[in-house]
Amino acid sequence: MLVKLLNLDHVGIAVTDLNRALDGYRERYGVEPLYREVVAAQGVEEAMLPVGGSFVQLLRPLAADTPVGRFLEKRGEGLHHVAFMVASIEIALDHMREQGARLIDEVARPGGRGARIAFVHPADLGGTLIELVELPG
Numbered sequence: 001m002l003v004k005l006l007n008l009d010h011v012g013i014a015v016t017d018l019n020r021a022l023d024g025y026r027e028r029y030g031v032e033p034l035y036r037e038v039v040a041a042q043g044v045e046e047a048m049l050p051v052g053g054s055f056v057q058l059l060r061p062l063a064a065d066t067p068v069g070r071f072l073e074k075r076g077e078g079l080h081h082v083a084f085m086v087a088s089i090e091i092a093l094d095h096m097r098e099q100g101a102r103l104i105d106e107v108a109r110p111g112g113r114g115a116r117i118a119f120v121h122p123a124d125l126g127g128t129l130i131e132l133v134e135l136p137g
């Protein structure tokens with residue numbers, strides 16, 4: 001089965017101070033978050049800023065010992081991942097496995113907005129952490 005990317009769902013940006021980052025996006029670009037929630041499964045508080053048909057996702061780690069916490073420690077604030085929307089995350093993961101892709105998540109896990117998500121390792125393609133997102137139907 002082929003994977004079909006439906007949309008560039010969001011770009012994820014790691015920040016140390018979510019309120020300060022939201023103030024910056026409001027002042028510079030006039031955008032307000034449509035969602036803001038703690039996603040314990042990912043160890044983050046996230047805010048989603050709508051931009052056209054996609055989002056900027058601001059991520060604040062809940063603790064230093066989380067994936068985004070370690071990213072901030074090592075790399076500082078900045079672009080963390082790119083997320084593609086797919087119709088079926090199972091079909092997408094099957095396709096990636098057939099391709100021999102280096103997956104971080106072998107099975108989907110819960111993300112924000114009630115979505116199911118899975119990450120593909122940055123070493124798999126172009127040094128970019130890729131997130132696949134299936135929104136609830």
Ligand code: CO
Nearest residue numbers: 012057083131
């Ligand atoms: Co994301």
